Amino acid sequence: MIRLVDVSKYYRTRLGSTKVFEGVNLTIAPGERIGILGRNGAGKSTMIRLVSGAERPTSGRIEREMSVSWPLAFGGAFQGTLTGLDNLRFICRIYGVEPEDKIAFLEEFSELGIYLREPVRSYSSGMRARLAFAISMVIEFDCFLIDEIIAVGDARFHNKCNYELFEKRGDRAMIIVSHDPGYIREHCSRSAVISGGRLHVSPTLDEAFDFYQRETALAA
């Protein structure tokens, strides 16, 4: 289980303390896939960072009884001067996994070939994304956090990612944040909407989508 109990988050800005959200309560059971919808700037990424533990809530608490990934589909943690393999070794060391066992998988999945031994700064953005996704699949978690759509590479690679994440790891819990209801419908069984500094949890997907449509229409 992952439990968010009465969580609030405020950021300090030049104009004083600004609320991102407050009074957030959410429970994620093992194997459950929940989608969190929100418009740009609603606080989706903040929410996922709080769940991952990378950031701490201003008040309330977050209980993690299963292992939780870092926010996936994120390529920024790469040091440009390091090679793809160096970056793999770094992530493996942090999570206590033997890197040498994972090189074959990385080579096979990322399709980066000899470039794995070249500095990441020489990669194109597509290559970086492939490396990022492949490295994300090296460490196993009970719950994966997915920030926005993982639009990685071309259609074929995209399908490969979907298979790796949603089929092979179909038994894991997932929290997916997106502004696209279609993506949430495709992968989630439940949804919640961040809006106006609150998290609105709906019993069914359709109700969540209706609510989200109304909120976006109101704002427009």
Add this chain to the structure above:
Amino acid sequence: MTSAGVRQLFRSSAIEWRVVYALLMREILTRFGRHNIGFLWLFVEPMMFTLGVTTLWTITKSIHGSSLPIAAFALTGYSTVLLWRNMPARCIGAIEPNLSLMYHRNVKVIDIFLARLILEAGGATISFAVLSVIFIATGLVDPPEDVLQVIGGWLMTAWFGFSLALFLGSLSQESELVEKLWHPAAYLLFPLSGAAFLVDTLPPVAQHYLLYLPMVHGTEYIREGYFGSRIRAHYDLGYIAFFNALLLFAALAKLRKISREVIPE
């Protein structure tokens, strides 16, 4: 503590060590790379500094008001400066370029500081040790009279550098002024730090004020260990220990505050 608590502690320290080790390896690769002498730069660079200063002081026959050979004087003095000065320099502004690493829950601000501090203190220490051996082997200086005292003084100075680095590193996250002010401060503190003089040769008024600086105590203590009866050292280990403890406390308080507020990129 309960046995579950002990087990938790062991698990946590295992994770802590894993993360610091990962950051350490990463830091070594990004800083020194795989080209030419690579990792050796860690201590070759500070060695070049100390050797250069030794040469300069020897050529200009710097007045240091004692009968000690200049080589010995520069070795003990300048190595000590490198120790307490390089640690803060590496920690100021260290968080910003590493923000993206904090996407990983177990990577905390303190880990980034620790990895850098271990490297920096390690480099300065290896440089000091290697140069000491070379200087002693070639007869430039005599072996230290009390090796343990040299190590003790070195550790006290390292503790000072460590605390100062954590404090300034944390503070620099809140104010860019730290970075701007540190360079002139470090530059001005160097001649005052005891590296280029023996406290005993100064007028009493100067001694009185200079002994407010903790690194002067560390340097004097190291020199007494090295040269023993040949000099009259002025130091108060209680003072530097008290200063270090206070600074470390302030540093940890500041660190705790900024750790709570840091936002991964």
